[in-house]
Amino acid sequence: MRKKFKTFRWISSTYYAEGLPYSLVQQVSVQFFTYAGASLQVIGLLSFFGLPWNLKLFWSPLIDLFADKKRWLVVMEIVLGGVAALLIWPAQHLNLDLAAKIFMLMAFLSATHDMSVDGYYIQTLSPSDQAAFSGLRVAAYRVAMLVGNGVLVIIAGWISWIACFLTAAAMIWGLAAFHQRALPPSPPSTSHKGRHWHAAREAFTTYMQQPGILWALAFILLFRAGDAMMAAMVTPFLSHLGYGLVARGILTGTVGTVTTIGGALLGGIIISRWGLRHALLPLTLIQSLAIPAYAWLAWVTPSVWWVGVTVAFEQAAAGLGTAVLMVFLMQRCQGDYQATHFAIGSALMSVAATVVGGFSGFLAAQVGFVEFFLLAFAAALPSLWLALRMPAVLFTDRQESMSGSDPM
Template sequence: MKSIATVTAALTRHGITFLMGLAAGLPLLLTVSLLQAWMVDAGISLEAVGMLALLGVPYTLKFLWAPLLDRYELPILGRRRGWLALVQILLIALIVALALSDPALAPGWVALLALGISFLSASQDIVIDAYRREHLPERELGVGSSFYTYGYRIGMLLVSGGGMLMADAIGFGNTYLVMAAIMAGCLVVTLLAPEPHSHRPAERGRLRDTFIQPISNFLQRPGAWWLLLFILLYKLGDSVASNLTIPFYKAIGFSNAEIGATAKIFGFWPLLGGIFIGGLIILRLGIYRSLWWFGLLQMVSTAGFIWLNHVGHSIPALAAVVSFENAAAGMGTAAFLAFMAALTDKRFTAAQYALLSSIMGLPRAVISAPGGILAEAVGWDLFFLICTLVAIPGLAILWYFRQWRDITDGAR
């Protein structure tokens, strides 16, 4: 009877984690692909649509206000659920306002609403990451990261795939109303979920300390700067390579339809499979050893693009490379998120996790930008070889600091 109760409690925790991941993934593409399609259909210039990329800035700067969500506690629902409920209520309101707007008549107003959604979505990420770290036992962080990533990806798919289909059937405005209704369901999950144990009451000391203490606390641990460098480097090669996969596919002769069907829709399922298998392996091997194996798999999967460049236009070869790369990326992401969660001090969960996730996102958001210049200069073979070899420094740091296993052993 006790074991059944234990399993039920674990499933409940991971069910909540999955649904919160869905809530985090849903708003992301509401201000990217779906909004871009809406504005193009409304006749907005390509230059203006391109500027929508700036809506992603709050996701890279969220560490700036994350400490405030650690410091202050709202009078109801607790420190985590209180903020999460407020942010989700505001998100629903802005999504409804966007649904009732017209990009053709008021593009500036639509862009402002989208910026507000982006800021609130980044804030929601901060709170959900902190909630997951505090709600899950140490030994379940790896599996929990897999459930979270599952939900996150499905939330994105609801918007990128389902949203585009709905837009053709019922219009963009009604599609955004449907997305607001789904967010309302996520709000219900927040209201019903338990509040995790608070490891530090909201403080009323100097505001300056709110921003300094989380960083100084992290930097005081041995090898802190090496930890930050590892977080920057671990998925660097994978991120730089994946940033240019679409131009690469087109360069070797694949059509848009072939890329969409094979690389996007077909490749989605190996990604989910990789996340699931990664969670099971983490449970068995622990986070540290999993990072090793998944890092090596990411290297091999990146090198697969070199092979594809020599095979040329072949749907089976494209499917094989995409499947392997997505599966390896899913495994690596599950272990990486669990590793970052294990690094955070529960007194400063929101601030420290936001800082680490911002560093993790630098390769994708900033460092990948000049990748096209490199590929143009050296060719695809050497470009992907460089991306493969770039993974070695991160793995070397992981090998040298074997004592990091002590940090993650409790998360097995």
């Protein structure tokens, strides 16, 4: 029981630490730029802050080849805290050019930190435990996003953006200190004895040689396309409806994130009991059907109560989808290159989010919010077809065993 509690604790803290910088880059930046009066086109372009997550597979072998995962994640957290503190300078005068540069730097550091955390998780836990704790890791990640897009945004609205960014820096530094002291040592690596660069090529080769990999790659690329397209415009859409910083922090940051956590935990339970093969299609369908809810909001302009219900439903569905995708990605990680394999999958996962999100502002400005959200739903349909047609070879033996126990 004591060992299980310690495992629960470090999974929660490391994935909280992974989610907070991501929230700053991908969510708080949008709130900041919206507050500063940036156009829809500029806000859409902020999705290109996701490029480091798309490209991280190119330097992911460094995580496997040099130092251990614990050292990587602690050092990255120390540096990330410093970069978060730098944001107080553009916050003073709403300097969007400087803010964009700092957010992009944070994105590169955060992507590297993600790989160290994911590698530590995969290296430390057995395959069955990886699936069992998938709901917890998603929930911890989403709690960090609640703090980022909820608490920190509310602090910005009630006090100032300077207070927001200083609070973020203090939290990240606190996590670094805690992890240095409390995190168990990284398990010894069983490969790369000579630390040769040919290991990187071998990692990519083994990933691409997995059975059914073309189906898997297509699903990873397209799974979040519609959801990401919609998400890129939610903040400016709520601003368009008249909701300010504090209200948006409560709606998307607090209500939305709490329901996302519930969805993620429920998704972990469903996957562990049904197996990923049987859970894939229904959970993908729920995620996709939640997107048109925003088209309805744009059409009828309802009361704040209905806005809250819609945000909660969509975010719960997104939590279900996240649990599905995380287990699917972990099942593609094999052998001695698991950190690199996961980095490849998670980088591909975010490609669609970056591309469709980057141009979403131009599309929304051109067609209006109702049509835009309907187009986002259309972008989700290919993932449904792939979930329906996914070959059985991706859900056999080892894969099914990873879904064999309950979360936590």
